[in-house]
Amino acid sequence: MAAKFRDLLVFTIAFMLVPKPAYAYLDPGSGNILVYVLISLAGALLYTLRNVFWGLFGRKRENTMKHDSIAVFSEGKNYWNTFKPVVEALIELNQPFSYYSMDIDDPGLTVENDRMLSRYIGEGSAAFARMGQVRARVMLSTTPNIGTPGFPMPRPQQIERLVHVCHGVDDVGLYKKGSLDHYDAVLLVGDFMVRGIRHLEKLRGLDPKDLVPAGLPYLDDLASKMKNPPPPTDGKTILAAPSWGTKGCLFVYGSRFIALLAEAGYNVILRPHPQSWKTEEKLLQRIQSELKTYENVEWDKELDGSVAMERADVLVSDTSNIRMDYALLYERPVITLKIALSDPETFELSDMEGAWMDKAELEIGSVVRSEQIEHIAEIVGDILSKKEKKSLAAFREANIYNFGSSGKAIAEYLVSLVQE
Numbered sequence: 001m002a003a004k005f006r007d008l009l010v011f012t013i014a015f016m017l018v019p020k021p022a023y024a025y026l027d028p029g030s031g032n033i034l035v036y037v038l039i040s041l042a043g044a045l046l047y048t049l050r051n052v053f054w055g056l057f058g059r060k061r062e063n064t065m066k067h068d069s070i071a072v073f074s075e076g077k078n079y080w081n082t083f084k085p086v087v088e089a090l091i092e093l094n095q096p097f098s099y100y101s102m103d104i105d106d107p108g109l110t111v112e113n114d115r116m117l118s119r120y121i122g123e124g125s126a127a128f129a130r131m132g133q134v135r136a137r138v139m140l141s142t143t144p145n146i147g148t149p150g151f152p153m154p155r156p157q158q159i160e161r162l163v164h165v166c167h168g169v170d171d172v173g174l175y176k177k178g179s180l181d182h183y184d185a186v187l188l189v190g191d192f193m194v195r196g197i198r199h200l201e202k203l204r205g206l207d208p209k210d211l212v213p214a215g216l217p218y219l220d221d222l223a224s225k226m227k228n229p230p231p232p233t234d235g236k237t238i239l240a241a242p243s244w245g246t247k248g249c250l251f252v253y254g255s256r257f258i259a260l261l262a263e264a265g266y267n268v269i270l271r272p273h274p275q276s277w278k279t280e281e282k283l284l285q286r287i288q289s290e291l292k293t294y295e296n297v298e299w300d301k302e303l304d305g306s307v308a309m310e311r312a313d314v315l316v317s318d319t320s321n322i323r324m325d326y327a328l329l330y331e332r333p334v335i336t337l338k339i340a341l342s343d344p345e346t347f348e349l350s351d352m353e354g355a356w357m358d359k360a361e362l363e364i365g366s367v368v369r370s371e372q373i374e375h376i377a378e379i380v381g382d383i384l385s386k387k388e389k390k391s392l393a394a395f396r397e398a399n400i401y402n403f404g405s406s407g408k409a410i411a412e413y414l415v416s417l418v419q420e
Contacts, residue, residue: 070090071140071159074141076105077103077107082221087108087407089412094115099116101121137418144176144179148176148182155182162182169321169399173196173356176347177350187215191213200348214413215410225304239271240261241308245275252339253370253373255287257337257373260374260377270300273320305322314332314365314384317336318337328400335366335380360395363395
C-alpha cells in the first residue's frame with residue numbers, strides 16, 4: 001500500500017514539476033490581485049510538494065545540516081554574475097552552503113557540487129515570505145529593503161548575520177530609503193561608501209554595521225571574460241546604453257540625441273536596459289520607428305553587453321551602472337546625460353550630504369545637461385580627440401577594493417563568520 005502511495009505521489013509531483021510555457025506578463029499594478037494571489041498559492045503548494053518529494057525520495061547528502069551555515073539568496077538569473085565568483089570561492093574553500101533562488105532559470109541552480117545545496121523557492125511575495133523563515137548563521141543577499149515596512153520580505157529572525165553584497169559601483173544614494181537599515185554588514189565596493197552609510201546610521205540611531213572591504217564580484221566576472229587586450233575599435237562607434245523608467249535617457253530625451261550622433265557620422269549601438277523590453281515596449285517601438293532611416297544605428301538586445309562595450313569608443317548613458325563597468329574595464333570615456341530624479345525624497349540621497357557619483361562621473365568623462373543636448377556630437381568629438389585614458393586605471397585602483405579577487409575575499413569573510 002505504501003509503495004502504491006509513493007508511486008502515485010511521485011507521478012503527481014513529477015507532472016506538476018514539468019515546466020509549462022508562460023505567455024503573459026503580470027504587472028503588479030494592473031489590478032489582477034486575485035490572479036496574483038492564486039498564482040502565489042499555487043507556487044506555495046508546488047514548493048511544498050517538491051520539498052516533500054525530495055525529503056522522502058531524494059538522494060541524501062552527507063552532512064546536510066552544514067549547508068545551513070551560510071545561505072545565499074538570489075532574486076534571479078540577472079544576479080548570477082554577482083554570486084558566481086562567491087559560489088566558486090566557497091566551493092574552493094570546501095565550505096558547505098545553501099543557494100536559494102526565485103528564478104527557475106537561474107544558472108546557480110544547475111551547479112552540481114556536494115558543497116552547494118541549491119533550492120528553487122518560487123516567485124513573488126510567497127517566495128519572499130519563505131526566505132523570511134530560513135535558518136542560517138549567515139545570509140548573503142543583494143536585495144535592498146529586507147525588513148523595511150511594506151517590503152514583502154521580513155528580516156529573517158533565524159539569521160544571525162544578514163550581509164549585503166552590491167551589484168554596482170556607487171554609494172547608497174540611489175538606494176530607496178531604509179534599504180540597508182536591517183542589514184548587519186555591508187560588503188563595500190570601495191572606501192567611498194563608508195561616509196554615506198555611517199551618516200545614515202547616525203541620523204537614524206542605528207547600530208553600526210560591519211563595513212567590510214570587499215570589491216564587486218560581478219565586475220570581476222566581467223573582467224574574466226574580456227579579451228586581453230581588447231580588440232581595436234574603429235574610432236567612431238558610440239554605445240548608447242539607457243537605463244529604464246523615468247530615469248532613463250530615452251524616456252527623458254527621446255531619440256533626438258541618437259539621431260544627432262548618427263547624422264554626425266558616428267556608428268551608434270543602441271542598447272536599452274533589458275527591463276525596458278519588458279515594461280517600455282511602446283516607447284521602444286516609437287524610438288525604432290523614428291530611427292529606422294539611419295543605417296548607422298543598430299540595436300543590441302544581447303543579455304551580455306560585453307561585445308557592444310568592446311566595440312565602442314565612447315559610452316553615452318544616464319544613471320546606469322554600465323557607465324562604471326565600461327570605464328573601469330575598458331578604460332574608455334563615458335558621457336553622462338544628466339537627469340533629475342522625479343521623486344528624490346524616496347531615495348537615501350535626500351538624507352545624505354552629497355553624492356559620490358556627482359564627482360565620479362566627471363572623473364570618468366563628461367556630463368551633458370538638457371540645455372547641451374543639441375551639441376552632443378561636438379562633445380563626443382571633443383572627448384575622443386583628448387584620448388584621456390590615463391586616469392581611468394588610476395581611478396579604478398583608488399576606488400575599487402580587491403579588483404579581480406573579490407569573490408575570494410567575500411567567501412573568506414563569510415567563512416570567518418561561521419567559524420566565530
